[in-house]
Amino acid sequence: MTTVQTASPHLRVSAAKSASSESKESPSTRISPPETSAVDDHFFWTYTEEPHRSRRQAIIKAHPEVTKLCGPEPLTKYVVFGVVATQITCAYLLRNTSILDWRFLATAYFIGATANQNLFLAIHEISHNLAFRSPLANRLLAIFANLPIGLPYSAAFRPYHLTHHKSLGVTGLDTDLPTAVEAFFLDSLLGKTFFCTFQILFYAVRPMFIYSPPFTSIHLLNLAVQLSFDYFLTQFTGSLQPFYYFIASSFLAGSLHPCAGHFIAEHYFFSNVKTGGTESLLELKFKPAAKTEGPSVLDGLAPPETYSYYGPLNFFTYNVGLHNEHHDFPAIPWTRLHKLHDIAKEFYEPLPCHRSWVWVIWTFILDSDVGPWCRVKRAQGGRVVGGGGGNSGKNAPTGRGGEGISAASAGPGGEEGDGWKESEIQC
Structure with missing residues (x-):
């Protein structure tokens, strides 16, 4: 069996972090919440960049033909x-x-x-x-x-x-x-x-x-x-x-x-669930009877931020279950996401995924190892789409409910207040 090597999306550190800090901390290190909270904060805070941009670039480099999948679906x-x-x-x-x-x-x-x-x-x-x-x-x-x-x-x-x-x-x-x-x-x-x-x-x-x-x-x-x-x-x-x-x-x-x-399955991480249930397609293919016991090689990495689901309910939901694929390529329509997966399966088959949305709801409610704290958060990066959040400095907008909008959130200089352009939404 050939071992698939894929670049970890967590190895790309946000440019907002200083170079000295990058050299001293592992990219998967959990950091303290950047601001004090009204309650004790248990989210997984990180400096690392979200994984989809890095994987998108790697997939396009390995399979440039995937860009032909972009565009409207009649x-x-x-x-x-x-x-x-x-x-x-x-x-x-x-x-x-x-x-x-x-x-x-x-x-x-x-x-x-x-x-x-x-x-x-x-x-x-x-x-x-x-x-x-x-x-x-x-x-x-x-x-x-x-x-x-x-x-x-x-x-x-x-x-x-x-x-x-x-x-x-x-x-x-x-x-x-x-x-x-x-x-x-x-x-x-x-x-x-x-x-x-x-x-x-x-x-x-x-x-x-x-x-x-x-x-x-x-x-x-x-x-x-x-x-x-x-x-x-x-x-x-x-x-x-x-x-x-x-x-x-x-x-x-x-x-x-x-x-x-799907609301819960997409971005809440289930990596703390001791009974398993989110093994990758690669694990199921080569070890269908294997059980998740003992330490995993993934234990030292930041938890997954996005999970896919490949089951029958995708028929009713525009294939939204292929959520890693969708976030990697938002300009590929629902009818071509399975084609994307097939072309770049060496990138997607090693990723943890859900096999039942009913199981997701059941486990989220009953298992103490998963819940509302199981989300990855970052204080820096990102841009507002559609404007409304782009000034910097003392006049920077602040989120309500204790969620602040960082000065860097509006995007690079010259783009403040603009958000995404229509031309950026397509490939």
């Missing part, structure tokens, strides 16, 4: 139209059904939640300009995909999500990260159960306590279209039940639903 718009039509049909058929009726609840959980999770991830896909080449056409399709979600969401999601890509793990910029206060109060069986049940609310409310991108005409259009649609739907059916169906579907899509497991 199939996306048809899937969006089909799912939106399905949800509107279900809402209409339930117009005279009580929200407490088992038929309403069963439809909302099995069909509605799955469909709205699909639409959440359609908006995620569209936010990367992967449905059309025209940025405006992508924005309009996202607003259309938003309709069965019930509340305006697509315009606000885009700048936060693209900042998550450009600033993975950067405190005060990456709104996917729980704050120390959240982690402190949720670090228990009941707390984690509450979090998993109401995940969708955390992702909706948390950004407002971190930072606020500018309100644009697209935000206004998203708001106007969504409220108009909700009004005309309830007027046409003569009932509020269709609107309640949309809200119930959205809530359940981000609650204790199998597809909701």
